[in-house]
Structure formats: C-alpha cells, structure tokens
Amino acid sequence: MGMWDTGVHTGYQPVQPIKFSHELHAGTNQIDCQYCHAGAFKSKNSTIPSLNVCMNCHKSVQATEKYDGEISPEIQKIYTALGYDPATMTYDHSKEKPVEWVRVHNLPDFAYFNHSQHVVVGEEAIRKEKGLKPNEPVCFACHGPVDTMEEIYQYSPLTMKWCVNCHKDTKLEVKGNAFYDKIIEAHEKIKKGEKITPAALGGLECGKCHY
Numbered sequence: 560m561g562m563w564d565t566g567v568h569t570g571y572q573p574v575q576p577i578k579f580s581h582e583l584h585a586g587t588n589q590i591d592c593q594y595c596h597a598g599a600f601k602s603k604n605s606t607i608p609s610l611n612v613c614m615n616c617h618k619s620v621q622a623t624e625k626y627d628g629e630i631s632p633e634i635q636k637i638y639t640a641l642g643y644d645p646a647t648m649t650y651d652h653s654k655e656k657p658v659e660w661v662r663v664h665n666l667p668d669f670a671y672f673n674h675s676q677h678v679v680v681g682e683e684a685i686r687k688e689k690g691l692k693p694n695e696p697v698c699f700a701c702h703g704p705v706d707t708m709e710e711i712y713q714y715s716p717l718t719m720k721w722c723v724n725c726h727k728d729t730k731l732e733v734k735g736n737a738f739y740d741k742i743i744e745a746h747e748k749i750k751k752g753e754k755i756t757p758a759a760l761g762g763l764e765c766g767k768c769h770y
C-alpha cells in the first residue's frame with residue numbers, strides 16, 4: 560500500500576521565481592487563459608507566456624501604491640530578466656536572463672497527451688461530463704479552480720487510471736462531426752467486405768505520425 564502513491568504528485572506546489580498569482584490575474588482581473596496559454600488550443604503543449612506578454616501590462620502596471628511609490632520588487636524581477644530600465648524605458652538585450660519557472664505538471668515521456676484534442680475537440684463532451692459552468696474554462700476539468708490559486712499546484716493525480724476513467728465515462732457528441740462521419744463510413748465498408756485502407760481510418764492525418 561505504501562508504494563501506491565509512488566510517482567503521484569497531486570498537490571505538488573513548487574515555489575516559483577516570481578510571485579505570479581493566477582488568482583489575481585485570471586480571477587480578479589479576469590484575463591483569459593488563452594491570452595497567456597494560447598498553445599493549449601492549437602497544439603500538444605500549453606505554452607508558458609514569454610515576459611513580453613507580461614510587459615503588455617507591466618510596462619505601466621508597477622503596483623507602486625503598495626510599495627511607497629517604489630516599483631514592486633516582484634515586477635522589478637520581470638524588468639531585470641529583460642534588461643529593461645523603467646527610468647529610461649529602454650532595453651539592454653545583453654542583460655537578458657530567462658526566468659526559470661518550475662514545471663508543475665509532467666507526465667512521463669512515454670505517455671502522449673495532447674491539449675488541443677481535449678481543449679478544442681473534446682471541449683463540449685468534457686464540459687458536460689464535469690458539469691462546468693459556461694464561464695468556467697474547460698481547463699478546470701483537469702487543473703481545478705485555477706482562478707482561485709494564488710500559487711499554482713497540481714490538482715489532478717495525472718495517473719493512467721485518471722486518464723482511462725474519464726475516457727470510459729465521457730459521452731461523445733458524434734453527430735455533425737466530420738471525424739466520426741468518416742469512421743462510420745469506414746465501418747460500413749468493413750461490414751460490406753469492401754477494401755479498407757489505413758487512410759480511411761485516419762492514417763493520413765498529420766498528427767497521427769507527427770507530434
């Protein structure tokens with residue numbers, strides 16, 4: 560029994576190099592997940608935003624009220640990493656040094672997980688299965704109430720059982736979905752004993768061979 564939780568990191572919450580709060584940005588300030596994690600909608604990986612994205616606001620938002628007119632030391636870390644001097648509003652690129660965010664979620668390399676497949680293709684099915692409200696992003700199904708997390712932590716176990724159980728329970732909406740129309744068409748051919756090719760089963764889709 561003691562070995563049961565080996566390699567399971569639910570609740571993992573490493574200290575990050577900048578005190579970036581999802582509660583403040585995604586909750587209080589209602590910034591869309593997509594603004595910073597656009598990759599999740601288009602690809603396997605959900606990207607972590609570059610500091611240029613932060614600068615869209617933090618060039619002017621310096622939280623000085625809290626620090627007696629001084630720039631917040633946490634915002635200063637963004638400036639330092641970019642070699643930005645707020646007094647002259649200029650960049651010295653020779654002083655750039657990337658912020659080393661600590662990765663929270665991490666599946667072993669042998670398991671393939673694709674964000675866009677779940678965030679875009681499976682969105683409606685997952686929303687229904689998990690009973691999400693219309694204003695809650697589909698991300699919450701797996702990452703929990705991120706908009707209340709001052710510091711991000713791993714909400715779900717990310718075990719194989721966790722993946723498999725959701726695949727067993729979630730009802731797919733296949734009507735009007737061209738992908739499933741093709742599968743039904745292929746099954747009809749198989750039933751009739753007609754020639755079937757890997758292409759008819761999706762073997763020409765780019766993502767089947769390239770990830």
Ligand code: HEC
Nearest residue numbers: 579584585590591592595660661662663664698702705711
């Ligand atoms: C203003 C930009 C911004 C917004 C908006 C934002 N995030 Fe993030 N997110 C970050 C940054 C920066 C990190 C890396 C630092 C950290 O882990 O706190 C991160 C990390 C994460 C992680 C952990 C990544 C890992 O290492 O495993 C998850 C999950 C996440 N965000 C989900 C969300 C969700 C869901 C939303 C919308 C409710 C959201 N984020 C909105 C900037 C943002």
Ligand code: HEC
Nearest residue numbers: 577578579588590608612613615616620622631632633634
């Ligand atoms: C759309 C605008 C917007 C973007 C983009 C944004 N922030 Fe913020 N951020 C804010 C606002 C507004 C506050 C609250 C400022 C205050 O309390 O005066 C804030 C506060 C903060 C604070 C707390 C400052 C303090 O000491 O209280 C940190 C740290 C921070 N942001 C980091 C980041 C990082 C890192 C990024 C990029 C990943 C980012 N922000 C992107 C709007 C933004």
Ligand code: HEC
Nearest residue numbers: 592596599604605606664665666672677678697698700701
């Ligand atoms: C079906 C579950 C699921 C959904 C829905 C989901 N994620 Fe994830 N997320 C994961 C898993 C699993 C990982 C770990 C992936 C890995 O290690 O390869 C992860 C990792 C991440 C990471 C770390 C970087 C990466 O790609 O590994 C970020 C950031 C993130 N998710 C943000 C989001 C955002 C934003 C959304 C909504 C737009 C979202 N996720 C929706 C399961 C999910």
Ligand code: HEC
Nearest residue numbers: 670671672676680681684685700717721722725726729731
């Ligand atoms: C919250 C529910 C949920 C969780 C958790 C979840 N999935 Fe999924 N997954 C889905 C749904 C729904 C689809 C179907 C999307 C579609 O094609 O309509 C899907 C599809 C997939 C597919 C494509 C299957 C195919 O036949 O093309 C893969 C691969 C996959 N998931 C991997 C994973 C992995 C790996 C994990 C765990 C790390 C995971 N999923 C966790 C709901 C989930």
Ligand code: HEC
Nearest residue numbers: 602756757758759760761762763764765766767768769770
């Ligand atoms: C049946 C598997 C398969 C499918 C489907 C497939 N590819 Fe490929 N693709 C390959 C292989 C294998 C290579 C490497 C060939 C080589 O090295 O000569 C390749 C090479 C490539 C390259 C060249 C990469 C480079 O480094 O030069 C590109 C670009 C590419 N594929 C794009 C696509 C796109 C876009 C699609 C969908 C329309 C697609 N592939 C579908 C198997 C596939």
